[in-house]
Amino acid sequence: MTSAKGYAAQNPTTNLAPWNFERREVGPLDVQFDIQYCGVCHSDLHQIRDEWFPGIFPMVPGHEIVGKVVKVGDKVKKFKPGDLAAVGCLVDSCRTCDNCKVGLEQYCLNGGVGTYNAKGKDGVPTYGGYSNTIVVHEDFVLTISPKLSLPAVAPLLCAGITTYSPLRHWKVGKGHKLGVLGLGGLGHMAVKFGVAFGAEVTVLSTSPSKEHDAKKLGAHKFVVTTDKQQAKNVKGYFDFILDTVSAPHDFRFYLSLLKTNGTHIMVGIPPEPNQVPAFSIIGGRKSLAGSSIGGLPETQEMLDYCAEHNIVSDIELIDIKDITKAYERMVKGDVRYRFVIDMATL
Numbered sequence: 454m455t456s457a458k459g460y461a462a463q464n465p466t467t468n469l470a471p472w473n474f475e476r477r478e479v480g481p482l483d484v485q486f487d488i489q490y491c492g493v494c495h496s497d498l499h500q501i502r503d504e505w506f507p508g509i510f511p512m513v514p515g516h517e518i519v520g521k522v523v524k525v526g527d528k529v530k531k532f533k534p535g536d537l538a539a540v541g542c543l544v545d546s547c548r549t550c551d552n553c554k555v556g557l558e559q560y561c562l563n564g565g566v567g568t569y570n571a572k573g574k575d576g577v578p579t580y581g582g583y584s585n586t587i588v589v590h591e592d593f594v595l596t597i598s599p600k601l602s603l604p605a606v607a608p609l610l611c612a613g614i615t616t617y618s619p620l621r622h623w624k625v626g627k628g629h630k631l632g633v634l635g636l637g638g639l640g641h642m643a644v645k646f647g648v649a650f651g652a653e654v655t656v657l658s659t660s661p662s663k664e665h666d667a668k669k670l671g672a673h674k675f676v677v678t679t680d681k682q683q684a685k686n687v688k689g690y691f692d693f694i695l696d697t698v699s700a701p702h703d704f705r706f707y708l709s710l711l712k713t714n715g716t717h718i719m720v721g722i723p724p725e726p727n728q729v730p731a732f733s734i735i736g737g738r739k740s741l742a743g744s745s746i747g748g749l750p751e752t753q754e755m756l757d758y759c760a761e762h763n764i765v766s767d768i769e770l771i772d773i774k775d776i777t778k779a780y781e782r783m784v785k786g787d788v789r790y791r792f793v794i795d796m797a798t799l
Contacts, residue, residue, distance in 0.1 A: 454475040454478060455476045456473070458584065459474065459513045459585065460583045462512045463510060464510050465508065469501070469776050469777065474584075476588045478588075481529075482526050483529070483591065485524040486522045488518055488520040488585055489795075489797070490519050490793050490795060491607060492518075492612070492793050493771075493783065494612070494638070495783060499722075500569075504724060512580075514582075515582030515584070516540070516568040517608050518539060518541075518568070518587060519537070519597060521535065521536070522534050522536045537598075537603070538596065540568060540582070541610035541614060543559065543749070545565065546558040546563075546564075546566065547565075550562035559745045559746045568581050568582070583773065583794065592749065595610075598757070601760055601765055605765035608768065609755065609756060611746065612638045612766060613755055614751070614752045615639055615720050615745070615747075616646055616697070617755040619695060619718045623693060625652050625692075625693055627650075629653070630692050630712075631653065631692065631694075632690075632693070632695070633647060633657065634658075634694055634702075635658065636790075639697035640790075642766060643697060644671055645671060646764070648670075648672070649764060652693075653673050654674075656675050660677075664677075670767075684710075689713075690712065691711050691712060693711075693715065693716050694710065694715070694716075696718060696719045697720055698723070700723060700724075701725055704733070705730055708733040714737070715737065720745075766791045769791070769792055770793050771795065773796065773799050
């Protein structure tokens, strides 16, 4: 086994704290890399608190992972020691179902293996990127361009691909009016990609103070949704709304902002189910849709696109000992726009 150290939650009621554990030995098709930076996702907090489903404890969170390869198996062809490497939300899937065969491992019909809070095919729990090293099959390791800032690349592995994938799937681009609901870790990436793809991008927010940042990120317009006149001005306006909000909100209201045949795409995950009146969809042949992360081919495509167009996340680099404070600030929306842990501080 390979010795590792990280930060873990021992149960849903404890804060993260140092924890030593073991990872598997590097197999013939495995890549081991030392983790240099790991992004902090809101889902990390949801999972260590058991807010979505019963967790596997002790739990080491983190699925926005970048670093440098230190060892590869003797059959590995894609990587060598010294290469930059990344791992996102998945570390395995069945490889054989219809979805996996076409690069949609995120929708594996037999259940993909999450980077943490999951069990591998060997029945052993997976542990995430709040740690010093990781061992992953080469098929689930991604390549990174050295042209980009490594810590700012980390959030692309979740926040980036979670917004890139639906915009590509629905072919959002020139001639489309895109509303980005929420300007946080996901929302700020949605703005960057929407603008890069040629859409007219409007940020929809309840926080007037975010207008300056929205425009700085490239948004063409900004609407304070609690302002009745501003909301009235965009009723029936958007072709697409990309909904990044993880707090409860009124779907009926946002569906009213869509054009006929418009699509409201959910990527944020509110804690409670929401009622959607049938007439709010039927009245304009509108669609309420959802999207997860991307598969491995699309995630690599996104990383390559970002390298070509110089797109990274806006981050705040933190010491791992400050993770609990970072969570508290994240819940309050007090981050511009993604915390990233410097693993050298472990």
